[in-house]
Amino acid sequence: MxxxxxxxxxxxxxxxxxxxxxxxxxxxxxxxxxxxxxGLQDEYYVARAEHRIFELYSGDIIVKAAGNEKNRLRIVELGSGTAKKTSILLQAALKYQGGPINYLPIDVSSIALDEAQLSLKHLAPDVCIMPQLKNYATDDYILPSFNGCTLVMYIGISIGNSSDEEAKNILHHVYDQLKVGDALLLSIDACHDPxxxxxxxxxxxxxxxxxxxxxxxxxxxxxxxxxxxxxxxxxxxxxxxxxxxxxxxxxxxxxxxxxxxxxxxxxxxxxxxxxxxxxxxxKFSIEEITMLLNNAGFIIEHIWNDEHKWINIILARKLSLAC
Structure with missing residues (x-):
């Protein structure tokens, strides 16, 4: 190698x-x-569209991700950065759960992880933050066992920045870390006006x-x-x-x-x-991302998008063990 x-x-x-x-x-x-x-630039619609989708649908996303009102929930995020958008979902998760929630951000930048922790202490003080300083694309990160539903977030249309092989490897690694019934929240950018x-x-x-x-x-x-x-x-x-x-x-x-x-x-x-x-x-079509997720062992359950249908937030679930 x-x-x-x-x-x-x-x-x-x-x-x-x-x-x-x-x-x-x-x-x-x-x-x-x-x-x-x-993400703050006028031309970069992606961050604004994702933020708007989370503002509108965070409660629905969390309920559908948990799958069962009796399920405890934890949230894992690949490439979390400063977790600005994630704070919206974490607040919805706290409301759903009615108590503390575990959040496991994984990122290569210690500065970004530190900023995320400081920000969340103010925005969502009941979140228990368990950061991992890892490169999720190359490092063998491990998720501790959890008695409940795990939601892995992979947003910021980051999967589109990976090669085909790398995207497959990332999704397969996520699959291997999850139990049957756990979920993946993925964002993609659609193919639209060049x-x-x-x-x-x-x-x-x-x-x-x-x-x-x-x-x-x-x-x-x-x-x-x-x-x-x-x-x-x-x-x-x-x-x-x-x-x-x-x-x-x-x-x-x-x-x-x-x-x-x-x-x-x-x-x-x-x-x-x-x-x-x-x-x-x-930039993905729904058919392309469906095939990629299915090949990794996930089934799409729901899709949320912005008013232009440029950004798609996809909830997929691990429904079976690999053969």
Missing amino acids: MSVAEEIFLGLSGRPKSLSNLQWLHYDDEGSFIFEKI TVLLSAYNDKNGVVGSFQLNVLRRLNREFGYNFDLDQFRYQPVWNKHTSRVEQHLQSLCSQQVKCIDQSGEKTVHLDKGDMINMIDSH
């Missing part, structure tokens, strides 16, 4: 150049901070571009590269054939990028105009 450093170099030295199968690289502390700012889609990843303030450039900064700091960030520009592209927004960093000149690590010195060559595919954001 290749190390992370080997995967990075392979992605940068290949043709085409791509780091899209390592999307978790975006979420160091600085990247997590920038990501929170993306102008709106592309604009969401190309804000006028350049925040999404900064999010991508921060990956190069992380490669310099943690993996021994010497990228000059001023020699790259952010370039998003809508690919209608694959239904995804492809986010690239384009080299502004012919350049040699060196990497010095434990294996020695290596060089990545970029011609002027070369693109590094940093991350893809896939």
Whole structure:
């Protein structure tokens, strides 16, 4: 099995150049901070639509997720960040349960987890927070046993940012952690107006571009590269054939990028105009996401969406044990 450093170099030295199968690289502390700012941009409708859906339907979501009014409930969240949207559901869960509720946020950023705990102490003081500092895409996180229903939240349309293989692995890992009757709450972005889609990843303030450039900064700091960030520009592209927004960093000149690590010195060559595919954001049809969830062992029970039907919040359940 290749190390992370080997995967990075392979992605940068290949043709085409791509780091899209390592999307978790975006979420160091600085990247997590920038990501929170993306949700505040005028063009990024995703965060607003999710927030509105939770405001309108949080009570219904919690009742349907619990499945039985006698069930105790706990909430687990993959890639929780600062848990701003999640606080709405946690408040609804407290009302449903009539008492304390366990919340297990899993995130790679200790700063984001700390901020989530401080925020929830004020917004939902009866929530018992049990954070895990883990990369849910690569680390073998473990959920403690629980006598009740577990709801795993995977929101922020994050599944669309994963490669097909990574998305399958994430869902299968969730399935393996759950009991029959437990549930998954998943958000996806539908395939709709390309102008709106592309604009969401190309804000006028350049925040999404900064999010991508921060990956190069992380490669310099943690993996021994010497990228000059001023020699790259952010370039998003809508690919209608694959239904995804492809986010690239384009080299502004012919350049040699060196990497010095434990294996020695290596060089990545970029011609002027070369693109590094940093991350893809896939837009799903209901048929596509149904197949993906079914293949992982989940059955869709309910879907909530915004007024445009751009964002879908999907409740799926584990109904049987794998053969």
